Amino acid sequence: MNKLLIILFIGLSVISGRAQDGLIELKGTIKIEVDGLSCPFCAYGLEKNLKKLEGVETIKIDVENAFVLLTIAEGKSVDEATIRENIKDAGFTPRAITKDNDG
């Protein structure tokens, strides 16, 4: 009985830990809505931060429509929480992250 409880406890801890970390792996072309993106000359840091992510192949920043398109290399994936963190570190606010249907 005790063993069963320990296994159950460890299992729940792992599941809740993953959910808290937001470990959602993203692949293909993804669209990230970014708030605060109002000036092209200040987007350099955003591009630079996203370039640091392993697996990111191309970055397209659309200032007028306030989003970023990221293409993830074939066979690679990028963690959503890491993307959000890098956008915040660049001085902007990340919003919805979705699979780009046009990409």
Add this chain to the structure above:
Amino acid sequence: MISVNKNYCFGLTLLLLFIALKGHGQGPPIFTDTPIMLGLEGRGIRTFGNIVSKENANVYIQPIVFPYNISTKWQIGALAPFVSIAPDGLDSQSGLGDVRIFTKYQIYQKDGKAKTFRGLIKLTETFPSGNSTEIPSLGTGAYQTTISIVNGYVTTKYGVYGEFGYNIAGNGLPDNFIYNIALGYPLLPQKYPPNQLNLFLELNGNYVFGQIGNTLYLSPGIQYIAGRKLLFESGIQMPLDDSASEGQKTNYILRIGTRILIF
């Protein structure tokens, strides 16, 4: 006594000029500070030439500004100006002017789709490194501390900026209140990498306490951003109100400058 008065006058003139030329660094806009410490505004160097035409002198000031972002919310930096003064009837002088160090900390950020509203506090310390023992003096001869609040609402369609600061001057020079307002308007579609042409209209004011009074400039300007790492800008400050003594008033100040992103 005459020498002391002349030194005081030149010190005061330089104080007024440095305040008028304060644009430290982080434009756009051209003469007013901005609360956005990103891209060209936080990772580059800036330099500009200021040609100042006064009734009694011609002055050229070339500051170079080195900002450094500790984070996107916290910046430190330094400004070192080369100053050349050619007063009517006196020998001209040139050399290093008063060096400044500054720090900025963002206290507010509200982002929306293609817009942002940000505010920061800025603290500037001016060191009397410019020679102030000869006439004309290259520095004010005074330590100064300025505390400012800088706000900006920037969208892809326009930008509105405000900067308000109180400068505490030592060495018998009067304190002053700085007030700058700027409106920016992009002429080209906003895209990245940037290829921007921006127009600015600014009001740059300075109220000096005591008998000195107020100075207010109307400052139109134009700016071209050529790609990620290079910006060119030019503006002219024309006095709307100048309470300097007769014969010492400013005719205009012309600024031509560049900012280069290096980090």
